[in-house]
Amino acid sequence: MTTNGTNGTASNGNLDGEFGHGIQVIDENKEFTQTMPDYLTATHVLQAGFSYHLISVFGSQSTGKSTLLNHLFNTSFPVMTEARRQQTTKGIWMSLATDPNASQDPEKPHMANNILVMDVEGTDGRERGEDQDFERKSALFALATSEVLIVNIWEHQVGLYQGANMGLLKTVFEVNLQLFQKDKASVHRSLLFFVIRDHIGHTPLENLKNTLLADLNNIWHGLSKPPGLETSTISDFFDFAFTTLPHKLLQPDQFKAETQNLKLRFREETPTNAKYKGDGVLDTNESGVFLPAYHRRIPADGLPHYAGNIWRMITENKDLDLPTQQELLAQYRCDEISTVCVELFDEIVTPFETALNQKIVQENLGPAMKRALDMAISKFTEEAGRYHKGVYKRKLEDLEKKLLARLRVLYVAQLTAAHKNAISIFADTIQKGIKRSGADFATLVTETRATVLVDFIAEAKACSLDNAFTYTDELKAVEKELDEGATRLRGEEMTRLLTRMEKSLRNKFASEDDGVAYLFKTISPTLYPRIWTMFTENVKTQISTFTQKSTALNATAEENEQAVYKLKKRSWRVLRGILDEETKEQSLITRLLGYFDKDFRYDEQGVPRVWKAGEDIEGTFAKSKEGVLKLIPELSTFKLEDGSNPPLLKFIGDTPAGIEEAGPAGEDEDEDEDVTSPSSPKTFTIITPGRITSLTESFNRQADQAFVDAKRG
Ligand code: GDP
Ligand code: MG
Numbered sequence: 001m002t003t004n005g006t007n008g009t010a011s012n013g014n015l016d017g018e019f020g021h022g023i024q025v026i027d028e029n030k031e032f033t034q035t036m037p038d039y040l041t042a043t044h045v046l047q048a049g050f051s052y053h054l055i056s057v058f059g060s061q062s063t064g065k066s067t068l069l070n071h072l073f074n075t076s077f078p079v080m081t082e083a084r085r086q087q088t089t090k091g092i093w094m095s096l097a098t099d100p101n102a103s104q105d106p107e108k109p110h111m112a113n114n115i116l117v118m119d120v121e122g123t124d125g126r127e128r129g130e131d132q133d134f135e136r137k138s139a140l141f142a143l144a145t146s147e148v149l150i151v152n153i154w155e156h157q158v159g160l161y162q163g164a165n166m167g168l169l170k171t172v173f174e175v176n177l178q179l180f181q182k183d184k185a186s187v188h189r190s191l192l193f194f195v196i197r198d199h200i201g202h203t204p205l206e207n208l209k210n211t212l213l214a215d216l217n218n219i220w221h222g223l224s225k226p227p228g229l230e231t232s233t234i235s236d237f238f239d240f241a242f243t244t245l246p247h248k249l250l251q252p253d254q255f256k257a258e259t260q261n262l263k264l265r266f267r268e269e270t271p272t273n274a275k276y277k278g279d280g281v282l283d284t285n286e287s288g289v290f291l292p293a294y295h296r297r298i299p300a301d302g303l304p305h306y307a308g309n310i311w312r313m314i315t316e317n318k319d320l321d322l323p324t325q326q327e328l329l330a331q332y333r334c335d336e337i338s339t340v341c342v343e344l345f346d347e348i349v350t351p352f353e354t355a356l357n358q359k360i361v362q363e364n365l366g367p368a369m370k371r372a373l374d375m376a377i378s379k380f381t382e383e384a385g386r387y388h389k390g391v392y393k394r395k396l397e398d399l400e401k402k403l404l405a406r407l408r409v410l411y412v413a414q415l416t417a418a419h420k421n422a423i424s425i426f427a428d429t430i431q432k433g434i435k436r437s438g439a440d441f442a443t444l445v446t447e448t449r450a451t452v453l454v455d456f457i458a459e460a461k462a463c464s465l466d467n468a469f470t471y472t473d474e475l476k477a478v479e480k481e482l483d484e485g486a487t488r489l490r491g492e493e494m495t496r497l498l499t500r501m502e503k504s505l506r507n508k509f510a511s512e513d514d515g516v517a518y519l520f521k522t523i524s525p526t527l528y529p530r531i532w533t534m535f536t537e538n539v540k541t542q543i544s545t546f547t548q549k550s551t552a553l554n555a556t557a558e559e560n561e562q563a564v565y566k567l568k569k570r571s572w573r574v575l576r577g578i579l580d581e582e583t584k585e586q587s588l589i590t591r592l593l594g595y596f597d598k599d600f601r602y603d604e605q606g607v608p609r610v611w612k613a614g615e616d617i618e619g620t621f622a623k624s625k626e627g628v629l630k631l632i633p634e635l636s637t638f639k640l641e642d643g644s645n646p647p648l649l650k651f652i653g654d655t656p657a658g659i660e661e662a663g664p665a666g667e668d669e670d671e672d673e674d675v676t677s678p679s680s681p682k683t684f685t686i687i688t689p690g691r692i693t694s695l696t697e698s699f700n701r702q703a704d705q706a707f708v709d710a711k712r713g
Contacts, residue, residue: 022095366462
């Protein structure tokens with residue numbers, strides 16, 4: 001194919017190959033192209049949003065339309081040559097305009113970016129006479145999509161009312177009425193831009209314009225108008241612009257110069273001097289042609305789908321309902337865009353979702369959630385926001401709901417893990433802290449609690465998507481659990497403390513230096529009173545130590561009272577155990593024999609007696625034995641000097657609230673009979689009457705043996 005580009009340099013970047021001549025939007029078989037998305041991608045128009053324009057050209061076959069377009073827009077539409085005089089443009093072609101001579105000076109006006117030009121098959125019907133239908137269909141298609149329709153016409157055709165061009169314009173007006181019947185609310189305007197070719201110059205443009213306008217109005221009046229549009233005028237739907245061009249072959253230089261001038265009217269910014277008269281006619285030859293009202297408001301990335309659907313409706317002879325088409329397009333594109341947004345979202349979020357089963361606090365989740373959501377939503381807003389507002393809003397809501405639902409799952413899991421973390425860090429820190437000597441439990445708890453809560457809140461906040469999600473309930477649950485944990489840990493610590501105190505008391509009671517064992521060295525009626533004093537003093541001291549420590553544990557007065565009560569009871573039981581040990585028959589007899597020996601076998605100076613004949617062995621023996629035997633009943637009951645039981649009940653105090661005064665199997669009690677209850681006969685009975693008897697007998701036997709030995713000696 002011969003091309004006739006302005007200066008032969010294709011500046012469509014890498015478009016020299018497949019897309020060298022643009023794309024055939026509709027081919028000779030009336031099939032709509034599949035390649036438009038690729039073409040728009042290759043030309044970088046696809047992402048242009050609304051920043052693109054669509055122009056179509058109409059006119060009789062072989063009136064130099066393709067030639068004009070190639071000159072104006074640096075396209076490469078095939079043109080007829082001397083060698084090929086048959087129709088060259090079949091169906092509808094589309095090509096992106098380029099501007100190789102664009103001024104680098106941004107101040108100087110140049111052509112708008114992203115002008116898509118459609119070259120529509122010549123329509124004088126000579127060559128497709130059998131297919132008048134196509135003329136109508138392509139007119140409808142061009143009208144539904146294009147902002148500007150260039151009408152290419154010979155000067156000598158002007159005024160030929162019955163001419164082929166006027167037939168075409170009649171078709172355009174008719175399909176326009178059909179098109180906007182359904183869309184009365186949002187009438188799209190279009191610009192009909194008449195380019196009068198081979199202008200000789202005898203007839204001024206003004207006259208040609210008036211002739212054409214008169215013809216156009218005539219055609220309009222002659223149309224039968226659908227209901228509701230009976231009184232409409234042509235300028236309700238169209239603006240008009242007119243220009244002339246000299247003969248390309250006869251005045252090639254002027255033709256070139258004037259097409260270059262004409263090009264500048266296809267500017268992005270329509271100058272403010274572009275005024276339209278009341279009759280919808282552009283009043284200056286320099287005005288820009290792209291008015292916002294002409295734009296069909298189809299985002300570039302929706303154009304292939306939209307144009308394809310329009311063409312399908314046209315070929316199926318369905319009524320074109322543009323608002324419905326726009327809504328359908330919006331649904332289709334919003335879904336497509338949504339899918340892409342979800343894919344972007346997935347890239348960030350899926351790894352976190354996969355890691356959910358680990359049930360751990362996921363690092364950097366918050367920022368990732370935010371990034372994923374922001375990215376998806378902002379992409380959707382940017383791309384889908386250009387489509388039908390109602391559809392867009394609904395689809396945006398759907399998308400947000402869907403993404404938030406997924407993020408919420410991550411959020412809830414993160415809170416749960418952070419909750420778990422807070423509790424275990426709290427317990428760990430406190431247990432470790434307790435082991436460190438000198439750690440103040442109350443301070444430790446307060447500080448650790450604050451620290452883990454700060455961490456929890458920070459994590460919850462980070463994942464809250466700027467408070468879209470709340471964590472108040474979870475925070476309350478954490479606080480509650482921490483407080484319960486603190487109480488439990490304090491309880492455990494109190495128990496440990498009690499045990500330590502009890503052990504320390506046991507050591508004191510058992511001490512050979514000042515404990516029970518020491519006091520037993522002097523068995524006398526004051527033994528138990530001395531033990532009682534030793535007991536109460538030690539317990540009192542220990543309790544004051546205990547109270548200090550339990551205060552440091554932040555124990556409540558109630559907890560402290562309960563613990564002191566327990567400690568007192570336990571210490572009495574400990575003492576009783578030691579007394580039982582000390583008064584076991586064998587050890588007691590050893591002690592009593594020691595007393596007896598001291599008196600019987602040693603004299604006052606502690607020197608062993610050597611019995612001489614005549615000395616009163618029997619008398620001394622009886623006296624010594626008597627002295628010791630007197631002591632045995634003294635040991636049977638724990639009494640004070642006045643013979644009364646010690647005030648144990650008073651000493652232990654009343655059972656504080658919160659302690660179950662259980663039976664023998666109770667919490668703090670032995671299975672055996674309680675030795676701490678003052679009402680129990682066992683409490684103060686150290687040696688039972690039966691044991692007193694056997695003790696006495698046993699002692700007698702061993703003392704008698706000593707007597708026999710002495711006698712022999
Ligand atoms: P199209 O069928 O309308 O696209 O026409 P073409 O661009 O293919 O041109 C058809 C013929 O008209 C070619 O031989 C061109 O050289 C010739 N032609 C192009 N421009 C002009 C012009 O301004 N005046 C005249 N008289 N012929 C032209
Ligand atoms: Mg052509």
